[in-house]
Amino acid sequence: MRYMLLIYVNEAAMAAAPTDKTYEISAAYGAYTDALKKSGAWLAGDRLKPTQAATSVRMVNGKTNVLDGPYADTKEQLAGFYMIEAEDADAAIAWAARCPAASAGTVELRPIWEQTM
């Protein structure tokens, strides 16, 4: 099954982290991505630019409404994602638990809604 790992972390805390800490975190993500790839679980994944760069678009009464900022104002912000292939929910949870974000923020796990013929 395909699963989406949505990574939520506190952007402000990340931005305030000292350089060596930042380096350590990105190295951990690098290693994690690598382990996913070598195990054949990796399908896709990327880091997102901070919510300052976000734009929210919505149609209201036929008019396009464009707003600066993210869809929801939350304590932790969507910061990246992985799409993985996992045998079942247990295997997907095991991968989510290894994601560096699991110990610094939250990893939301969502199965992909597969199209059936």
Added chain:
Amino acid sequence: MESGLEIARAAAETAARQSYGKLVAWLAARTRDVAAAEDALADAFAAALERWPRTGVPKKPEAWLLAVARRRRVDAVRRRLTSEAGREHLKLIAEEAEARMTDEDLPDERLRLMFACAHPAIESSVRSPLILQTVLGFDAATIASAFLVSPATMGQRLVRAKSRIRETGIPFRVPEQAELGERLDAVLEAIYAAFAEGWSDPAGTETRRRNLATEGIWLGRLVASLLPEEPEALGLLSLILFAESRRAARRSAAGDFVPLAEQDCLLWDRALIDEAEALLSNAAAKGIIGRYQLEAAVQSAHAARRLTGRTDWAAIRELYDALLSIAGSPVVAINRAVAIAEAEGAVAGLAALYVLGDDKRLDDYQPYWAARAGLLARLGQVPQACEAYDRAIGLERDPAVRRFLQEKRAVLRN
């Protein structure tokens, strides 16, 4: 540090779990209906968890739970909320249990319940959770987090397992001597799994997990005390006590991971080590060797460093040789390779590791990559070592261990 209040609360909770488990075991053994036994006692147990920390543990805790269960039952019947089966149990409570309670304590049938939960007809991955729920009253959500499964899934698995006990007619009995060995293995394995899940939170920051290690020890003690002639039951308890004795030494004051070889032996818990040693020699005296005794013996050899100042890696290697022959697994093979490396050098260790070849299970098994990285680093094979470290880092879920591995890798690069 824990306050006096915390300690009193924990003691009350333990007492509530013990009495609850005894009652569930006693009721379920009579009807084979674990779910209904839990159902009948659920309210009373919740009330005990809420009240005993404030009022203290009542003199006859089981009688207290039964009395509350009966009172609640009257309410529930009025509201027609209790299930049909739950009502059967409440009848039992009313008629038989209370009659018994007046003159003697309830017989302890938790061991039988554990054997039912760890029956070969029950799927092996749910045995340990089932024991934690029925014997100790943990809820599905707590167990689910500890075993890295979603609460909904864990809940379903537990419900299915309980209905299987009832539908398949799984017996609530301690097996005869002839089949005891194999059946006991399943019970011990389930207890070890509970301990190991709790152990994987070394800093003890997650209360749920720390509790799980404590409960694992408690279950281990229970089985060892109820089956004092079974060397493997003693061996398992010895093994987990050795591990527990090192809890305080596993992290530095700053929360950094400290590998076994670098731990300060003064931080090890002497009393636990002594108890573990006594259990192990008691088990060994019975003359039947087994997996848990061997693993405990490995721990004993590590613990000897506090006396001799060194680790006898040749002896540890021999113990792993024996383990490999009676209970071979990739885990044992990796530990053996590490012991060989210490006793005979990194080249020999690496050779032992490579024998594992391309076992698919190792692809996402962190200890394999960590061991491999360490040995390659010692041999100065920097690029390969870095690659293995990366793999290990990517597979680790404990942030302190991840940091430790990252530092090792960084040192290599310089």
